[in-house]
Amino acid sequence: MQTWMISPVELDGLIQQWQKSYAVYVPALSKPATAATDCAPGWRRINAGEPWTLPVGPTPASVKSFYFPQPEILMTFHLEENHPDKGVMREPLKSHEMQVVLGVRPCDAASVLLNQLPFTEDPLFMAKCQRTALVGFTCTTRLSTCFCTEMGGSPHHCAGLDLALSPLQNGFLLEVLSEKGETLVAGCKLVPASESDLAVLADRRQGQGATSSYSSQLEVLKACALSRLYDAPMWQELGEACINCGACTFICPTCFCFDMQDEVVQGQGRRIRYWDSCMFPLYSQHTSGHNPRGKKLQRTRNRFLHKLKYFPDRFGPFSCVGCGRCIGDCPVNIDIREVLNDLVRRTELE
Amino acid sequence: MISYMPYPVRIDDIVVETEDGSLKTFTLAFEQERHQKAWQHVPGQFVMLSVAGAGEAPVGLASSPTEGERLLCTVNRAGLVTTALHQLKVGDRLGLRGPIGNGFPLDREMKGKNLVMIAGGFAVTILRAALMSVLARRQDYGRITFIYGARTPGMLLYHEELRQWAQRGDIDLYVTIDREAPGWAGLVGFVPTIAAQVAPPPTNSVALICGPPIMIKFTMPPLEAIGWTDDQVYLSLENRMKCGQGLCCHCNVGPTLVCKDGPVFTRAQVKRLPLEY
Numbered sequence: 001m002q003t004w005m006i007s008p009v010e011l012d013g014l015i016q017q018w019q020k021s022y023a024v025y026v027p028a029l030s031k032p033a034t035a036a037t038d039c040a041p042g043w044r045r046i047n048a049g050e051p052w053t054l055p056v057g058p059t060p061a062s063v064k065s066f067y068f069p070q071p072e073i074l075m076t077f078h079l080e081e082n083h084p085d086k087g088v089m090r091e092p093l094k095s096h097e098m099q100v101v102l103g104v105r106p107c108d109a110a111s112v113l114l115n116q117l118p119f120t121e122d123p124l125f126m127a128k129c130q131r132t133a134l135v136g137f138t139c140t141t142r143l144s145t146c147f148c149t150e151m152g153g154s155p156h157h158c159a160g161l162d163l164a165l166s167p168l169q170n171g172f173l174l175e176v177l178s179e180k181g182e183t184l185v186a187g188c189k190l191v192p193a194s195e196s197d198l199a200v201l202a203d204r205r206q207g208q209g210a211t212s213s214y215s216s217q218l219e220v221l222k223a224c225a226l227s228r229l230y231d232a233p234m235w236q237e238l239g240e241a242c243i244n245c246g247a248c249t250f251i252c253p254t255c256f257c258f259d260m261q262d263e264v265v266q267g268q269g270r271r272i273r274y275w276d277s278c279m280f281p282l283y284s285q286h287t288s289g290h291n292p293r294g295k296k297l298q299r300t301r302n303r304f305l306h307k308l309k310y311f312p313d314r315f316g317p318f319s320c321v322g323c324g325r326c327i328g329d330c331p332v333n334i335d336i337r338e339v340l341n342d343l344v345r346r347t348e349l350e
Numbered sequence: 351m352i353s354y355m356p357y358p359v360r361i362d363d364i365v366v367e368t369e370d371g372s373l374k375t376f377t378l379a380f381e382q383e384r385h386q387k388a389w390q391h392v393p394g395q396f397v398m399l400s401v402a403g404a405g406e407a408p409v410g411l412a413s414s415p416t417e418g419e420r421l422l423c424t425v426n427r428a429g430l431v432t433t434a435l436h437q438l439k440v441g442d443r444l445g446l447r448g449p450i451g452n453g454f455p456l457d458r459e460m461k462g463k464n465l466v467m468i469a470g471g472f473a474v475t476i477l478r479a480a481l482m483s484v485l486a487r488r489q490d491y492g493r494i495t496f497i498y499g500a501r502t503p504g505m506l507l508y509h510e511e512l513r514q515w516a517q518r519g520d521i522d523l524y525v526t527i528d529r530e531a532p533g534w535a536g537l538v539g540f541v542p543t544i545a546a547q548v549a550p551p552p553t554n555s556v557a558l559i560c561g562p563p564i565m566i567k568f569t570m571p572p573l574e575a576i577g578w579t580d581d582q583v584y585l586s587l588e589n590r591m592k593c594g595q596g597l598c599c600h601c602n603v604g605p606t607l608v609c610k611d612g613p614v615f616t617r618a619q620v621k622r623l624p625l626e627y
Contacts, residue, residue, distance in 0.1 A: 074354045077402045087402040087443045089355055118597055121352045226604060230624050257599035260354070260592045264403045271354070271405075276598070283600060284590055284626075287407075287429035292589060292603070292626040302602070302626075310605040 001181070004190035005197060007171040014188060015102065019048045022133070023099040025066070026052040027059035040065040043101070054103045057143040058323040062253030063101055063108045067115065067128045071274035074124075074260065080267035089271070096131060100184070104136040107148045107323040109160030111253035117315040118256060133180040136161040137172075138204075145324030147337055152215040153321055156204045166201055173201055217344060222312045224347040229309060230301070234342045238304075239297025241332045246277035248326035248334075249303065254319045257283075278302050304339050352595045356400045356445025357385040362420060364440055369504030373472055374436055375412065375424040378446060391415055393479035394453035394586060394614045398594050399423060400445030404434035408591055408609075411449065412475040414482035421446070424475040424507060450594045451613045454480050454558060454584060463556050464492035466549060468569055470499050470541045470561025474507055476586060477560050481515070488520060495550055499526040499541035499565075503534045524548050541565050546572035557583045559617075570617070580618035587613050587620065587627045603627045 006014070018024050028044040042061020046052055075089040112134065119125035139146075139155035148155060158164035162181035165172040173193050176182055193201075221229070249255040259276040262269055276283060279299050285291040293299050311319035320336065327335050363377035380386040393414055400406040407429065413422035427436045438444065454460065454476075465484060469477045477496075484491050496515065500506045506525065515521050526537035526544045537544055542565065549572060557578065559566055566585065573583070589601035589608045596610030604624040606612070620627075 079403050087445075088358055089400075089402070089445060091355070121595075122597060123351055123353075226624070230604065256597075258592065259598070259600075260406065262403050262405045269403050273354075273592075273598075276592075276600070278599065286588070286590055287432070298626070305604070306599070306602070310602065313605045 001176045001178075003176070003193040003198060003201075004174040004185070005168075005171055005193045006165070006174045006190055010188075010190070011165070011172060011174075014185070016048045017188070018100050018184060019046075021098065023097050025099060025101050027055055027061070027103045029053060029055060029060065041070065052103070054137055056141050057139065057146060058105050058107055058325060059103060062111060062251070062323070062325070063104055063134065064111065064115070064253050064256070066099065066101055066132050067112065067119075067125050068256060068258075068275075071272040072124060074271045074273055077269045077271070078267060079264055079269050083267070092270070094127065098131050098133070100133045100135055102135045104134045104161065105323070106136060106138055106155060106157040106159075106161075107146075107153055107321040108253050109134055109136050110148075110153050110157065110321045111160075111323070113160045114254050114315075114317060114319060114321065115256055117317075133162045133184060134160065135163045135184070136165065138164060138166040140167055143324060145327040146322065147324055148322035150214045150218070150337070150340075151318060151320050151322035154205065156201070166204070168197060168200060173197055218318070218340060220347045221308055221318075221340075221343055224309075226305075226309060229305065229343055229346060232343070232346045234339070234346070235297050235301045238334065238339065239295070239300045242279075242296060242300040242334060243332055244279040244281075244296055244299055245331060246279040247329045247331065249277040249279055250275060251325040251329050253321060253323060253325070254307070255303075259283075278306065304336070304343075307336075308340065308343065352593070352597060354447070354593070356398065356406075356447045358382065358443055359421075359446045361438055361440050361442050361444065364438075367424060367507045369502070372427050373424055373507060374427075375422055375507075376435070376438075378421045378423060378444075379419065380446075381443070386419055389449075391449035392453035393456060393483045394476050395449040395451045396476075396613065397421075397423065397446050397448035397450060399425070399431070399435060400447065401431055401434040401438070402443075402445065404431045406445075406447070406592075407431035407435075408450070408588075408594060410476040410479075410586075412478050414479045414486065416483055416486035422479075424472060426472050447594060450609055452611070454614055456480060456483055460556050460584075461490055462492070463554055464494070464550060466495045466497070466555060466557040468497045468541060468545055468557060468559045468561070470565040471501075471505075472507060473560035473562070473586075474498050477558060478508055478511065480558060481521075485518075485521075492554065493522065493550065494520065495522040495524070495548065497524045497526070497541060497545055497548065499528070499539075499544065499561075501528045503527055503531050522548070522550075540568070542568035542572060545569050546575075549573055549576060549578075551576055552578040552582055555582060559583060560586050580621060581616050583617040584614055585617055585620055587615060589627055 025043040073092040162178045164175040257276050258273045260273045284293045307319040358381040359378040362379045365375040367373040396410045398406040399409050409423045412424045467477045587608045591601035591609050592598040594609045596607050601608040603626045
């Protein structure tokens with residue numbers, strides 16, 4: 001696909017053009033929970049000409065909520081006495097509005113591809129993939145919590161994006177990566193990237209590849225017998241530290257488990273699905289009261305093993321993109337990189 | 351494609367099965383013919399029963415596909431959804447999603463074998479489905495041993511079928527209750543004790559065991575003592591679940607999803623899993 005050179009002014013013009021036919025979202029810089037928009041907490045919809053800022057490193061909220069809204073209405077129903085269709089489930093209204101998410105980092109773009117593995121048969125998720133275009137910016141700054149390279153990604157990767165913008169001294173290299181991306185730049189007069197600009201980008205990507213030897217080390221986890229990892233003594237300490245607050249699971253771009261509940265107000269009901277967390281005791285508790293993961297240790301272990309063992313067992317890659325949000329947000333300073341290191345060491349023991 | 355939309359079904363009949371009223375069998379009929387026509391299930395599979403406003407709960411199918419179009423679900427009143435279900439009347443509407451899970455391999459690994467079915471409490475529901483299926487093609491299977499225990503005579507399900515099965519002559523039927531009770535002339539003793547006395551040898555046989563974990567735990571040693579192996583024994587796991595389609599992650603036992611990979615596993619498979627069920 002084509003690569004162009006685009007100046008900041010031209011980019012602004014392009015964004016204003018999109019706003020004529022798309023809903024355009026940018027990162028909200030305040031705390032995600034307080035900047036709730038119509039569908040995606042942590043993101044805000046901007047109007048033509050409205051200024052916006054791209055934070056350094058991963059955006060405060062991941063793009064998960066564009067595909068997997070919190071909550072999502074699965075169906076609606078009536079419970080009024082004498083209603084002819086009392087209790088009949090109806091499909092909810094579907095939005096067909098095309099949306100552009102602007103300011104996506106490579107780690108989050110990778111997370112969308114990972115989430116598509118379990119959700120490939122889920123029509124609600126896939127419908128949102130159809131109507132969402134991701135415009136991303138490759139990273140030039142690595143935060144202390146970033147570890148995308150360790151998870152096989154790169155600050156300069158663009159997999160999962162429709163348009164990728166890589167900052168150069170006098171503007172951005174604009175890579176068009178999909179049909180949706182082509183539609184976004186259709187009709188724009190842009191200057192093709194020069195050989196030397198392309199060389200800079202190639203050089204950045206080349207340089208990153210070398211540091212990912214660690215990611216090949218992690219591959220041993222996939223081949224390791226589950227029992228060896230499951231019975232590791234490290235879970236004891238980790239389970240004691242973890243307070244099961246669930247912050248990591250909500251902030252995580254690739255945690256995707258959900259609960260389903262009915263809500264009824266004045267006879268009108270809806271069945272919703274909403275984010276759940278395997279950190280919570282109720283998550284696995286049977287109606288009888290029996291709880292297969294009744295202990296903190298078991299729940300903490302479940303989260304990490306789901307990401308690093310169960311998900312790869314089923315789908316191939318680790319369910320982690322190395323965005324580091326969980327490291328930054330954990331109230332008791334649990335660091336998934338240390339968990340990874342401990343697990344790798346565990347595989348090396350005879 | 352995954353779907354969360356239940357089929358509308360109507361309650362055709364309700365039978366209060368037990369003396370304490372905690373178990374009711376619901377006869378369910380599809381409201382729409384196309385749903386009826388498309389429906390196929392095997393014993394051991396389950397459905398999500400949905401009461402609008404209360405939510406969904408997984409329930410094993412108690413009927414065999416050989417019994418006609420109606421579906422039977424015997425439901426224990428335990429939580430929010432099942433309590434709402436127990437308050438419904440004949441003619442009321444509910445939703446049904448499924449069939450979910452793998453079911454017993456009655457047409458595959460189990461065909462031509464001697465079958466030993468061991469049930470404790472209301473877990474007998476899916477073994478009822480299995481037995482009804484087997485009886486419809488009785489010549490495809492060898493000797494059938496059916497061991498079923500409940501706390502009291504009044505807690506036994508399916509009285510009429512138990513009577514019929516006893517009269518057939520081609521089922522070795524052992525129905526037991528935990529303690530002596532007035533008017534009860536049958537077997538007395540816990541399921542593992544009875545199983546130890548009557549279990550046939552394992553040659554060309556498979557066992558289907560459904561019941562509380564403690565019953566399964568104590569039933570295995572006497573079987574093992576006469577040569578039964580773990581890959582001959584089929585169990586059905588239960589875990590809290592929401593989507594029933596392998597997505598919501600609630601029912602995972604380590605890497606295994608009860609809803610999608612199970613609920614039926616051989617004991618050998620279960621032993622390889624972490625103890626999260």
